[in-house]
Amino acid sequence: MAKNLAQRLNNLHHKADWLGIREVKETTQTSIARNGKFENNSTTFDHGLMIEVLVDGQFAYCATDNMSDQALQVACDRATQLAKHMASWKVFPFNAHHRPTASGRYHSPVQHSLDKASAGEIMEMLVDATQKMKVSDKIVNRMAQALLIDQNITLVSSAGSEIHQHISSVASYLSTTAQEGTEIQTRTTGLSCHQGGIELLNRERLEREAERIGKEALELLNAEPCPTGAYDLVLAPDQLYMQLHESIGHPLELDRILGDERNYAGWSFVQLSDFGQLQYGSSLLNVVFDPTVGGEYASYGFDDTGLAATHQYLIKDGVLLRGIGGIDSQKRSGVPGVASTRASSWNRPPIDRMANINIEPGDTSFDKMIAGIERGIYMTTNSSWSIDDYRRKFQFGCEYAKLIEKGKLTKTLRNPNYRGVTSTFWKNLKMVGDSSTFEIWGSPYCGKGEPNQAIRVGHAVPVCLFENIDVFGGAL
Amino acid sequence: MKNDKRQYQKQDLKALSTLLFQELKADEQMTLSYSGEETLFVRVSQAKVKQVSEVSQGYLTMSLISHHRRTEIAFSLKGEREEDLKYALHMLQKCRQNCETLPEDPYLVLPEAGASSEEDFKGKLPDVEKLAETLLKPAHSVDLAGLFASGLLMRASMNSKGQFHWFSTENFYFDYSLYTSAQKAIKAIYAGNVWKDEAYLANLNQAKNQLALFERTSRKILPGKYRVYFAPAAVAEFVKILSWSGISGGAIMQDRSAFKKLYEGQAHLSPLLSVDEDFTQGLVPRFNEFGDVSALRIPLITNGKLTSPLINRRTAQEYGLQSNAANGGESLRSPLIHPGSLQEDHILQNLGTGLYVSNLHYLNWSDLQQGRITGMTRYGCFWVEKGEIVSPIDDMRFDETIYHFWGEALEALSERTELIPDVCSYGERTLGGVSVPGMMVNDFSFTL
Ligand SMILES: [Zn+2]
Numbered sequence: 001m002a003k004n005l006a007q008r009l010n011n012l013h014h015k016a017d018w019l020g021i022r023e024v025k026e027t028t029q030t031s032i033a034r035n036g037k038f039e040n041n042s043t044t045f046d047h048g049l050m051i052e053v054l055v056d057g058q059f060a061y062c063a064t065d066n067m068s069d070q071a072l073q074v075a076c077d078r079a080t081q082l083a084k085h086m087a088s089w090k091v092f093p094f095n096a097h098h099r100p101t102a103s104g105r106y107h108s109p110v111q112h113s114l115d116k117a118s119a120g121e122i123m124e125m126l127v128d129a130t131q132k133m134k135v136s137d138k139i140v141n142r143m144a145q146a147l148l149i150d151q152n153i154t155l156v157s158s159a160g161s162e163i164h165q166h167i168s169s170v171a172s173y174l175s176t177t178a179q180e181g182t183e184i185q186t187r188t189t190g191l192s193c194h195q196g197g198i199e200l201l202n203r204e205r206l207e208r209e210a211e212r213i214g215k216e217a218l219e220l221l222n223a224e225p226c227p228t229g230a231y232d233l234v235l236a237p238d239q240l241y242m243q244l245h246e247s248i249g250h251p252l253e254l255d256r257i258l259g260d261e262r263n264y265a266g267w268s269f270v271q272l273s274d275f276g277q278l279q280y281g282s283s284l285l286n287v288v289f290d291p292t293v294g295g296e297y298a299s300y301g302f303d304d305t306g307l308a309a310t311h312q313y314l315i316k317d318g319v320l321l322r323g324i325g326g327i328d329s330q331k332r333s334g335v336p337g338v339a340s341t342r343a344s345s346w347n348r349p350p351i352d353r354m355a356n357i358n359i360e361p362g363d364t365s366f367d368k369m370i371a372g373i374e375r376g377i378y379m380t381t382n383s384s385w386s387i388d389d390y391r392r393k394f395q396f397g398c399e400y401a402k403l404i405e406k407g408k409l410t411k412t413l414r415n416p417n418y419r420g421v422t423s424t425f426w427k428n429l430k431m432v433g434d435s436s437t438f439e440i441w442g443s444p445y446c447g448k449g450e451p452n453q454a455i456r457v458g459h460a461v462p463v464c465l466f467e468n469i470d471v472f473g474g475a476l
Numbered sequence: 477m478k479n480d481k482r483q484y485q486k487q488d489l490k491a492l493s494t495l496l497f498q499e500l501k502a503d504e505q506m507t508l509s510y511s512g513e514e515t516l517f518v519r520v521s522q523a524k525v526k527q528v529s530e531v532s533q534g535y536l537t538m539s540l541i542s543h544h545r546r547t548e549i550a551f552s553l554k555g556e557r558e559e560d561l562k563y564a565l566h567m568l569q570k571c572r573q574n575c576e577t578l579p580e581d582p583y584l585v586l587p588e589a590g591a592s593s594e595e596d597f598k599g600k601l602p603d604v605e606k607l608a609e610t611l612l613k614p615a616h617s618v619d620l621a622g623l624f625a626s627g628l629l630m631r632a633s634m635n636s637k638g639q640f641h642w643f644s645t646e647n648f649y650f651d652y653s654l655y656t657s658a659q660k661a662i663k664a665i666y667a668g669n670v671w672k673d674e675a676y677l678a679n680l681n682q683a684k685n686q687l688a689l690f691e692r693t694s695r696k697i698l699p700g701k702y703r704v705y706f707a708p709a710a711v712a713e714f715v716k717i718l719s720w721s722g723i724s725g726g727a728i729m730q731d732r733s734a735f736k737k738l739y740e741g742q743a744h745l746s747p748l749l750s751v752d753e754d755f756t757q758g759l760v761p762r763f764n765e766f767g768d769v770s771a772l773r774i775p776l777i778t779n780g781k782l783t784s785p786l787i788n789r790r791t792a793q794e795y796g797l798q799s800n801a802a803n804g805g806e807s808l809r810s811p812l813i814h815p816g817s818l819q820e821d822h823i824l825q826n827l828g829t830g831l832y833v834s835n836l837h838y839l840n841w842s843d844l845q846q847g848r849i850t851g852m853t854r855y856g857c858f859w860v861e862k863g864e865i866v867s868p869i870d871d872m873r874f875d876e877t878i879y880h881f882w883g884e885a886l887e888a889l890s891e892r893t894e895l896i897p898d899v900c901s902y903g904e905r906t907l908g909g910v911s912v913p914g915m916m917v918n919d920f921s922f923t924l
Binding site: 037038040041042043044045046047048058059060061062063064065066067068071078079081082083085086088089090091118119120121123124127140141177179182184186258259260261262263264266267344345347348349351384385386387388389390392393395397415417419420421447450451452453454474475 | 515516517518519521522524525526527528529530531532533534535545546547548549550551552553554555556567570573574576577578579580581582604605606607608609612619621622623625651652653655659661663730731732736742837838839840841842843845846847848850851852854871873875877900901902903905923924
């Protein structure tokens with residue numbers, strides 16, 4: 001496929017200083033079951049090309065879903081025109097060295113390809129999972145969902161790059177709602193997402209999880225409300241990954257720091273001069289960009305400019321070292337970055353994105369962490385999230401919590417929330433869980449960019465303890 | 477835009493869908509929906525061009541019903557008639573294969589014979605050759621960030637009962653913000669179907685003049701309850717979140733809506749508040765993906781009471797309700813809040829001492845069942861004392877229920893509604909916008 005596309009690139013008539021073509025072919029299948037019945041089955045076959053040209057120091061892009069040679073030439077000419085029209089107003093003069101020449105391949109770790117299960121087989125598994133959630137008459141609504149994505153990206157350039165990547169992923173989500181009188185509680189599995197084949201959609205696991213969340217939804221009906229006050233807060237990986245995403249991932253994006261996102265996603269409290277200096281969190285905090293973790297949702301070999309992706313420390317021993325930004329932003333800012341210029345699909349130009357952004361495990365076991373807490377709260381599974389455009393003031397809600405008293409997990413708590421300010425929050429990190437607490441999470445829907453782009457990100461994190469956090473319950 | 481527009485026009489779609497419907501077997505029914513666009517995007521940072529791109533795309537979604545089973549496949553139409561028909565027939569085969577393995581759909585939405593419609597809104601878009609100069613030359617003295625988008629948007633719905641609906645519009649927007657050296661900002665947008673240089677300059681100059689107010693030192697506001705005026709762009713954010721676990725009939729019936737209490741009469745909103753779906757402005761198609769056509773106006777909340785949630789035919793079947801032709805997601809497509817009596821030039825005086833909030837950011841339900849929302853103030857927000865602007869403020873986090881700020885705490889709505897265009901562009905450009913007045917609220921809770 002890469003060979004063929006490279007050949008087509010060579011056949012184009014153009015006067016660009018550099019020319020790239022990125023072809024994306026993607027199949028997305030969504031299946032939903034509700035209350036023991038079929039709810040939806042839909043598939044999208046998406047296929048298109050993005051042409052990128054460099055003319056007069058200006059990159060310009062033209063996207064088309066018509067694969068003919070003629071359409072490709074039209075897109076190439078159009079991109080060239082656009083670059084010329086904009087070049088005298090460019091934000092930065094780029095040159096051909098700003099696109100690396102690379103060749104290579106990447107494949108997700110797949111045992112059985114996604115098309116090995118029929119639409120009906122997947123639906124049956126989901127229908128059965130919703131049946132398992134019905135652990136009581138108080139369970140009033142049950143939903144199960146699977147999202148299968150198979151993506152092929154081919155990138156070729158006039159400098160000789162030839163990259164092919166095949167990414168296969170599965171996400172699943174179970175949700176159940178229990179009601180008694182006016183009290184309504186929803187418990188979910190969180191959106192579990194991984195790279196791999198259809199083997200990730202495991203019937204036993206789905207049914208086990210379905211039963212668990214059914215029971216926990218019931219438990220929440222009679223749980224005490226989460227108290228208000230300053231507490232030691234233990235965050236499970238299925239909440240901590242959102243905290244990491246919103247208050248470390250986004251503020252470290254170089255394009256945000258450069259101000260490109262101010263009109264939509266927002267700015268950042270981090271400044272260019274902070275790299276290499278800023279104490280972002282306590283010395284226990286180690287954050288990495290790692291696109292090489294097997295099975296994590298945003299693993300890849302190369303970003304969409306062709307830059308090879310490698311493991312890098314963003315924050316080491318609490319100190320900020322590196323930004324989340326690809327070549328263009330690195331050149332503009334003079335700050336070290338990572339291979340993270342990514343596009344949501346063929347119809348959008350690539351921009352600075354997160355990929356796999358992880359917190360490295362520490363050396364405290366879960367039991368030891370809880371045992372050391374006099375009065376605290378353990379929160380699991382994100383249900384609500386919000387943060388300001390500088391990424392300072394956040395508020396999160398979780399589905400399920402436990403009170404920690406004198407070193408033991410005791411009562412179940414409902415509607416737990418906490419809020420805080422990024423800089424003090426990460427400095428209050430007091431313990432980092434060991435590798436037995438480390439879990440892989442992620443999201444298909446990180447939104448950013450103008451025009452808007454939703455992209456897949458991965459976050460692998462251990463359980464962590466934060467001291468003196470402002471915790472509160474539901475509305476009165 | 478490109479002169480050689482190759483995206484599907486209505487005649488091509490009619491021809492393709494007719495051929496597809498002819499292929500259906502006696503026990504098969506089909507609904508098709510189409511969404512396409514040709515868009516130029518110019519992204520601006522520091523009043524310079526950060527990125528420029530143009531996209532040409534069109535997707536056909538095929539929904540096949542066969543033996544009480546249903547499946548849906550979406551795919552690109554490439555603009556080559558024969559090739560597209562061949563591919564569409566291949567997709568029909570795939571739909572059939574899926575239907576064979578799937579269980580029955582208990583709440584099928586069958587295609588219905590009905591009236592057809594065609595609407596085309598032609599526009600006059602700015603010339604791309606001089607676009608950068610037109611947009612940025614008058615902004616040379618300020619720090620500007622934003623997105624310009626322009627082009628043709630197309631939507632269509634066809635079914636095997638012979639119904640055909642088509643909607644197209646050529647439009648543009650320049651959604652931008654201006655910044656002071658102390659990083660305080662003003663948000664603005666110039667949008668429409670017919671570009672006029674003078675109108676853009678007037679829009680930009682107004683924003684520049686407002687920016688001057690932000691050169692004053694910013695004030696830190698302590699958490700607490702404040703009297704607040706929310707400008708229309710801020711009110712629009714509260715309206716948009718209602719499309720998410722709010723106004724959907726299905727969400728209410730499934731206990732995942734903040735409006736469940738309102739629906740069941742356990743809570744009420746202010747008699748000042750009335751909300752409609754309003755298609756009279758022609759900004760969005762009145763047909764949905766099932767081919768159902770909405771009434772020109774659907775009263776949703778009338779004087780604080782829930783008249784009707786948004787209900788599509790699927791929800792209607794499952795719960796025995798009356799459909800009001802809502803879309804698949806039962807989300808708002810063209811919402812309008814009725815204006816009130818607060819005069820525009822008395823807003824600051826009426827506010828007295830409190831906060832003037834022009835924009836909000838990152839709203840989320842913090843307690844869905846109780847209708848509590850958290851979010852942030854954003855861009856040009858002020859502290860006002862005795863009817864006079866004192867200073868800009870540092871951004872504040874709020875956490876407050878709709879039953880409070882749209883309930884007893886809602887004091888007044890302003891006399892004029894403003895259209896806040898929807899500039900969402902995930903996957904494709906969104907049509908329409910939110911028409912809302914400003915609102916005066918007492919005792920609004922800020923928490924951080
Ligand atoms: Zn995100």
